[in-house]
Amino acid sequence: MDWTAIKVITSSEAVEAVSYILTDEGAQGVQIEDAADFKNLHKGEYGDRGEFIDPASVPHRHSGAAVTGYFPQNIFVPELLPTIHQRVAKLSDYNLDPGKNDVSAEAVDNQKWATVWQKYYHPLRVTDQLTIVPQWEEYHPESQNEKLIYLDPGMAFGTGTHPTTRLMLEALEKVITGDEYVIDVGTGSGVLSIAAKQLGAGKIEAYDIDEVAVNSAKKNLALNPVAKDVKVGINSLLDGIHTQADIIVANILAEIIVPLVPQAYANLRPGGKFLVSGIIDDKASLIRQKLSEQGFVIDEEQQMKDWHGIIAHKPIEVK
Numbered sequence: 001m002d003w004t005a006i007k008v009i010t011s012s013e014a015v016e017a018v019s020y021i022l023t024d025e026g027a028q029g030v031q032i033e034d035a036a037d038f039k040n041l042h043k044g045e046y047g048d049r050g051e052f053i054d055p056a057s058v059p060h061r062h063s064g065a066a067v068t069g070y071f072p073q074n075i076f077v078p079e080l081l082p083t084i085h086q087r088v089a090k091l092s093d094y095n096l097d098p099g100k101n102d103v104s105a106e107a108v109d110n111q112k113w114a115t116v117w118q119k120y121y122h123p124l125r126v127t128d129q130l131t132i133v134p135q136w137e138e139y140h141p142e143s144q145n146e147k148l149i150y151l152d153p154g155m156a157f158g159t160g161t162h163p164t165t166r167l168m169l170e171a172l173e174k175v176i177t178g179d180e181y182v183i184d185v186g187t188g189s190g191v192l193s194i195a196a197k198q199l200g201a202g203k204i205e206a207y208d209i210d211e212v213a214v215n216s217a218k219k220n221l222a223l224n225p226v227a228k229d230v231k232v233g234i235n236s237l238l239d240g241i242h243t244q245a246d247i248i249v250a251n252i253l254a255e256i257i258v259p260l261v262p263q264a265y266a267n268l269r270p271g272g273k274f275l276v277s278g279i280i281d282d283k284a285s286l287i288r289q290k291l292s293e294q295g296f297v298i299d300e301e302q303q304m305k306d307w308h309g310i311i312a313h314k315p316i317e318v319k
């Protein structure tokens with residue numbers, strides 16, 4: 001099958017939202033070229049996580065970002081382009097800068113689609129213990145404590161390389177000690193659930209509002225035998241869920257985290273941890289405020305590029 005690539009020129013801060021819009025409109029995969037990610041490339045051959053980067057292989061951007069969605073060829077481009085343009089323009093209602101919002105389409109053949117991923121996506125050590133491995137690569141751990149997450153990145157957000165995902169992978173590495181009951185809200189590719197399992201979590205439930213993401217997560221979970229018992233389903237946030245989890249993890253836009261805060265509080269046992277990212281710089285204070293108002297105690301906040309990740313807990317003594 002051939003594909004239509006729809007490219008949106010936008011701002012770094014809107015990358016995640018634009019990826020979401022493209023996926024929501026039917027993109028089967030999203031590729032991100034973000035100037036913010038390539039800022040430090042000239043410093044040497046290694047990225048800030050020690051991974052090898054060949055600058056010649058990176059689509060270098062000097063400012064802003066390009067987000068390309070790959071759509072099946074039967075889409076009606078003349079209708080889709082203005083729809084995407086309008087949805088990206090509306091991001092300003094959420095205080096996100098849509099950037100140039102230049103939307104263009106190009107036909108690509110199947111082979112190019114495959115090579116797009118394979119060119120830019122290689123095994124990447126994302127935290128002390130976790131390495132993301134594209135499904136098609138053969139890879140042998142370099143040390144005994146290295147744990148592998150196999151992914152086919154063609155389907156949903158969550159290749160493991162985006163700062164928001166990395167913040168949550170690091171947070172999971174810090175808080176999981178073994179056998180925790182984890183809920184992964186907005187699972188996307190399923191990357192955080194697979195990581196949680198690799199780190200020793202017990203029962204995991206993963207939810208996403210988007211059917212493409214749920215199917216992608218199922219496929220990726222199946223690539224990782226350790227995660228075969230993770231339950232995945234379609235659900236908006238924690239609507240209709242009443243449980244007592246040890247850890248709730250969510251990498252979603254700040255605007256969507258706001259209604260999740262009370263739901264997470266209700267669904268965590270006292271002492272349980274709430275890990276959140278997807279929070280762009282100027283939304284961090286809003287999320288800190290919502291967490292505190294709800295009764296959460298903020299244990300830690302990390303920043304990677306323009307993104308914040310927060311680890312909070314529900315106090316054992318509830319006032």
Ligand SMILES: C[S@@+](CC[C@H](N)C(=O)[O-])C[C@H]1O[C@@H](n2cnc3c(N)ncnc32)[C@H](O)[C@@H]1O
Pocket residue numbers: 016020156157158159160164165168185186187188189190191192207208209210213235236237251252253256278
């Ligand atoms: C930024 S991606 C995160 C994917 C993955 N968890 C990661 O960390 O890389 C956000 C995901 O949240 C999902 N999402 C957005 N709104 C949601 C909602 N109201 N309820 C559940 N999932 C939602 C999107 O479909 C998308 O897959």
